[in-house]
Amino acid sequence: MDLILSSTSSSISHHKIFTGFSSKQDSRHGVEQFGSLNLKAMPEEKALVVTNGSSNNKIPHVLTMAGSDSGAGAGIQADLKTCAARGVYCSTVITAVTAQNTVGVQDVNILSEESVAAQLKSVLSDMHVDVVKTGMLPSTAMVKILLDSLKQFPVQALVVDPVMVSTSGHVLAGSSILDTFRQDLFPLADIVTPNLKEASALLGGLQLETVTDMRSAAKSLHDMGPRNVLVKGGHLPSSTYAIDIFFDGKDFYELRSSRIQTINTHGTGCTMASCIAAELAKGSSMLSAVKVAKRYVETALEYSKSIIVGNGSQGPFDHLFKLNRKKSSTQQLFDPSDLFLYAVTDSGMNKKWGRSITDAVKGAIEGGATIVQLREKEAETGEFLEAAKACLEICRAHNIPLLINDRVDIAMACDADGVHVGQSDMPVNTIRALLGPEKIIGVSCKTPEHALKAWADGADYIGSGGVFPTNTKANNRTIGLDGLETVCLASKLPVVAIGGINLSNAKSVMELGVANLKGVAVVSALFDQECVVTKTRKLHELLTETVANVGPAMV
């Protein structure tokens, strides 16, 4: 997103460009642009009073007073989703129940004034509301009710989206409301956010066709009393950019984002306004709130440009894209039997044998490895990430889970299937909070206490060892087969044995025959070898044979 913020207030002639993050290229460009800004010339950004101090447990709170959209793209539903996405609590006062879908508006049922007044009172008399955001206000009486309520229960900021007509052309608030908007509501508003048609109606039918027209509209609307004005240009005929004009009474800012080629733009206006409200509730300055909202809408549209909801000509978008974007259709759900032959890479060994990490992973998978862990203790972050991405592609193609050793950041960045960590790495419950419920988390455990803690903290499996002495881990206490057995018997999680396991001793490990022991994890036995495929295949055969003899407890 580019935010070309140009001041045209006559006394100031600077031209400001902010750039967001539409594409990688834009973002790089943007940093330069941002860096070259004359910050002194910028209007001072004043943070609104933050009422949600971190010392208490108050969550930033937006109350939205708007209409319900049955299709859930706009109105109350958009506001709820936007606030949820931005981490803000949202209470609702419903002014009308509309029957809408992607084709248009089929019915509007305006609620009684008593009901609206009661809703306002219920919320405002009980809850601490930081910001009120209004959408569809279908009668002058409802505006008056709101103003009375705000007199009794003042809030930090009022965001007014003067909703009048749906994109499909259905009137949601008649022209009789214009005077009330202009005279009563706007003077109290911290920001008003009309689209082109609404700005035009509020200005007596003035034609608005260009960015220059939008600027003068913003100025005239500002004269009606709101502290700030955002004229939204979503409907401006431009195929390259979606341009809005923000005016704070002093400077004009041209907020420019890429125009996403999609029909899924229903509710962008409501979303923009509720995102501004959410950011204000968190304590943002108005300019920051508007910039964040613009970026949020652009990003949501980009993520949702191809989704299909309904058969009409204007679809909704996914406000909660953040929850979905990581989900990959080929992602592995954890299956304990995946621990059967667990291949752990080692960059030193691969270097020694002159193979790339991807060749090592390919070889292990071809030989029968059932899960792969990348353990790159020496690698630079960028290099590790690139290797992880390449290995993930291979693993996904073969339905083999890929875990990253220690580096939660790398796992997140490449969307790996999970991580394996040690006792002194990031705590498992913190990792779980970062990775979410579906990712695999494994922990190295030497004792029953470690094993129980791993289970309590939300791990999926434990690695237990070193079973035998090993070169790949210096100063690692060996627990022996006895120690492994003790941990397995205490563990509530599946266990993979690790440490010095190879073709000559793997049988003794699996012959322990204890429940929970699902397999062996190996490094040197696969990778400190000339041919990874052959060694993996041999180990796989040996394990399969041993397990067949030991019995079904193993798998």
Ligand SMILES: Nc1ncnc2c1ncn2[C@@H]1O[C@H](COP(=O)(O)OP(=O)(O)OP(=O)(O)O)[C@@H](O)[C@H]1O
């Ligand atoms: N295709 C698009 N790509 C990027 N941004 C867009 C696009 N369409 C609209 N926007 C942005 O979305 C925000 C809402 O603008 P718009 O003018 O569409 O409001 P609106 O008509 O009130 O929306 P609605 O009433 O459908 O909720 C603005 O910031 C606008 O620039």
Ligand SMILES: Cc1ncc(CO)c(N)n1
């Ligand atoms: C309920 C409702 N509010 C606002 C809009 C404007 O998008 C809409 N279409 N429906």
Ligand SMILES: [Mg+2]
């Ligand atoms: Mg709108």
